[in-house]
Amino acid sequence: MRLKCSQVSVTFPSSDTPVTALRNLSFCNSDGEFLSFVGPSGCGKTTLLRLLAGLLAPCGGSIERIPGPFDRNSSVLLVSQEHNLFPWMTACANVAFGLEMQGVPRAEREAGAAELLARLGCAGKERAYPFQLSMGMKQRVAVARCFLSDPAVMLMDEPFAALDFQTRMVLQQELLDLWEQDRKSVVFVTHDVEEAILLSDRILVLSEGPGTVVAEYEVPVPRPRRAPIEIDGELWDLKQRILASLSLEAGIARFACTR
């Protein structure tokens, strides 16, 4: 599925000054593309994903969902940074939640969930409650739930930001492996430029709030990819250009603030 945002704006009413999170943001992804947004904190990344997930309505502009030829359903599912597992459900029930909502019988959905958990190295954790899982395990379970539900678009809000370096690398590779098997449209949000380069086909740079797209880069790395990738030569240039557009943006914003 493709998501087409045209001139989208979001303003949150607030007691003193209303906060504009996004201003005139436009983009469109293509079917089966891994698209990443990078931006400084407070650039409205989370707001953007909540919009795309349908949890928030834009104040201006429009968001279109254009179904692709291979979509089995029309759901757009979000993996958020935290609080993304129900504490009262076991790991297995959490992974199976999407299928449960689709009306899949219990035995079938739990078998699917257990299999996916095993592939992600969480075998034996099916009956564990979230409070018994490490951060890495929790994020695996959240990603697994999203994959098992087979959405038309996956939205990911800095899913690995809270993890330590090694765990993050392992989970990035697991995400690459899962995704490269059955390429779905992904919109991924991160503040980590190298993570964006490793995972994405295309990277959009957001400006500091109110967020809007200020630059666009293709990532010329063939798939399947292996983490970590060497950031040298062409990729080093790419990273510098992305960082430049990020800091240029931050600089402009600071300049605007001090005036």
Next chain:
Amino acid sequence: MRVARFIGSRFWLLAILLISWQILAQARILDPLFFPPPSKVVEALWAMLRSGELGRQSAATLARTGISLMAGVIGGGLISVLLSVSARLRAAVQPLVTALYATPRLTMLPMVMLIFGVNEISRAALVALSVALVMIIQISDAVRGVSRDYVDLAANYGASRAVIVRKVYLPACLPQLFTALRLCTGRALVTTISIEMLSSNDGIGSMIWMSWQTFATEKLYASVTIAALLGLLSNPVFHLIERRLVPWAGGRA
């Protein structure tokens, strides 16, 4: 061994107090008329148990507590559900609940008796009211405390409003529901015994008041001990049920 250590860790202070009391009373440093030694209190307890008085009075108190507790929990629970659904109702009921909650329960006894008469219905109604208030405050608090993130998560996966209530709100409120039940039980017992002291011919409260009026201090201490024991015993029962029904709350502080 583990049981012995558990009891030892919990009751050593109580044991020291009781033993010193016994010694001081026997040495006549404390006036045994006002402070009968624990051994005499135990004797009084034993006599009350043998005569059947203890059983009869405890049963009267427990029956009152139990019935009004159930009425209050169910009534308060239903009202909380209504309040969670309707914001308009909530806004109107909230000040009422807050005012009633802040009013000492027993001051309302005369008014309740004006309405229902001097009978069991009045006593039960007042206890049920005070239980219902605790329920309403606790449950409303629990519902308000349910994280928006979980509601969004379920909605994102296509859950209907009814499913969100069943799969998110209900389990999320369960731990606090148990806290509410525990508080309600304590509240029901306290209110029942207080009412019995003021207006009843039976029950532990009445027994305490009668002992005081007749200056039967040994019986007075024995009755208060029973009141304390009832309150003490109600707590672990709920803890046990809670651990069974809410295994996932182990990570909660």
